[in-house]
Amino acid sequence: MNYSRRHLLQGSLAAGGSLAAFGDQHLAEELERKLRGRRPLGIVFCVSDGMSQGVLSMSEAFSQQVRSQGTVWWNLMSSQKAVMGLMDTASSSSLVTDSAAASSAWSGGQRIPNGKINVDEQGREIESLGETLEKSHLRLGLVSSATITHATPAAFAATVPNRGQEESIAEQYLNRVDVLLGGGSRFFDPKVRKDHQNLFEIFEKQNYQVIRTRNELLHSKSEKLLGTFSPGYLPYELDRKHDEELMKKIPSLAEMTEAALSRFLSSGDPFLMQMEGARIDHAAHQNDIGAILHEQLAFDDAVAKVLTLTAHREDILVILTSDHGNANPGLNGTGSSYRETNRSFSKVAEITRSTENFLSQCQQELRHSKLDLAEFFTSTYGFAPSANELDALMERLSGREVVEWSQQHKNSVGLLGQIVGNVTGVGWTGICHTADPTQLTSTGPGANQFAGLIRNDSVRDRLLRLLPI
Ligand SMILES: [Zn+2]
Structure with missing residues (x-):
């Protein structure tokens, strides 16, 4: 039995197939045919990093308040097209995971200690999704509002014992990731890198178009793209919106997402793309309700772009989730019989x-x-x-x-x-990550692979069952 066949069979069993069917050649072939017809050409894996449940519900109320319309994620959850689930998040070292271990669980298929990227307790390296896809010539894209070498995107394509080794992560992306868009230019910059290597030049020699501004992104043509728009993280959307210079120089998460996804969709090649709203997590660490809701809406705009670009396609699976909760913000009722609640919450917009x-x-x-x-x-x-x-x-x-x-x-x-x-x-419960399961909403071919409560370390197998490897 070849690799993908084995995965298909496991998939049918996990999706509710009878154990008695296993081993029955005829039935197995029928199941395989059925699943083959429902495999996506591409998967867009969208991560609202550090998003506790309260962020999703408050962003819906906030969006209704400031934009007179709800969020795309909320709307998708209430439609027939969505498959609902929850992500069981933890690492091997703690009930509370960090982003490095969480994204490594998705990518490498096993739980590892916090702080590491695709390296287990014994120091053994684990194959990332990016390495697996590279062997089968599938394309990979990473988009993030943090440094593009930050833990969540990094774990899809790199292996390092310490998540802080972002210079090494940047090197590992070369020719494994076709589209890289986010912050973190300092990890590619010879003037800042400890080894003074010019990664911009090295990527350019491998046919990447290297860009640094929003304008360059909007006019970029190349299939392979390395766009870093800030030395570190991209600014909070709340600050970007109030600063004309930042608006001119730094693209929105939706603009980066459109640039990456439109390339993959037009090429017709199978692909996996991770899109991360990274600073939702940072705002939660800072108990910052203004920043977190603006970040979540920016993430939602990027999701809207994904759903619009794939609306006429039946071969793209879109998954929305988070790697862990953070500080669990929630709206408390205020005033007698909670009658002041809406008025209190409306102050966030100011x-x-x-x-x-x-x-x-x-x-x-x-x-x-x-x-x-x-x-x-x-x-x-x-x-x-x-x-x-x-x-x-x-x-x-x-x-x-x-x-x-x-x-x-x-x-x-x-x-x-x-x-x-x-x-x-x-x-807020505190300023740290929390142990709660996170939301999981999927739509498109194979979405039923992500129904119910699933462990973060089962995501790799579920993705590989579906991708044409
Ligand atoms: Zn965090």
Whole structure:
């Protein structure tokens, strides 16, 4: 029995086929024929990194509020076309996974310790999806709003004992990944790399078009593409939107997604593409409700692009999920009989900066002794904090401890998240990843492979059963 046949049979069993059927040659061939007709040419694997359930439901309410329409993900979940599931997330070292172990579980098919990329407890290397696809000449694309060498995209194509080895990850992408779009130019740049290798030049010699700006992306023609639009992460969408220069230079996640996916769709070759909304996770670590909802809407716009580009096709499978929860934000009811809840939540729309941006401005102005915290806070968040809140925040910004019983919230971001939460109604469990299962929504041929509660380390087999390898 060849490799793909074995996978097809396992697939039919996992999809509900009878064990008694296994071994019956005639029935097996019939099952194989049936499945073959439903295999996709390409798979788009969309990751809202660190998205707890509350982010999805609040982004729906937020989208209704600020755009007078709901989100594409919510809409897909309520349609007949969607197959619903949950992702059981964990790593081999913890009930709570990090992105490196989570994406490695998807890619390598086994749980490994946090912090590693496709390397197990014993230090053995595990074959990534990218390596497997390379052997069968399938194309791979990675799109992310973090550095393109960050853990989630990296685990689909690279193997390193430590997720921080982003220079090595960048090298491993060469000729294994056809389209790379995101942040992280510093890991390709000879002026910044420790070994001074010019990866831009090396990629160019292998027929990649190397681009650095939004304009270059919109006019790019080449099949192979390396686009890095920032030395590190791309800016938060909330900050990008309020800065004309950033809008001009940095493409949106939807624009990068369109550039990557349209290439794969027009080539007609089988492919796998991972698209990651990476900074949803970062905003959750910072208890930043403004940034997280704008990031989730930017991710949703990218998903909308995927669904529009594939609407007339019956050969593309689209999967939406997250690698782990983070800080589990949720909207608390406020006021008598919760009648103030909607009004409280509507304050989120008035936030004009990310927490990251707000705190770095505060620190800068503090250094020059010209911080008017009350005024700056009010202009950023759209409401005036109480005198006590202001005092506590100033203490914290000056590096002093404030009374706080939750160890997770004992820092500037935790304190700020609670002050903003007092007005918006949004609460957070902490500032770390959480153990809950994540949402999983699929549509297209093979979507039923992703129904119900599935473990993150079973994703590799499910994808390989479907792809024409
Ligand atoms: Zn994280």
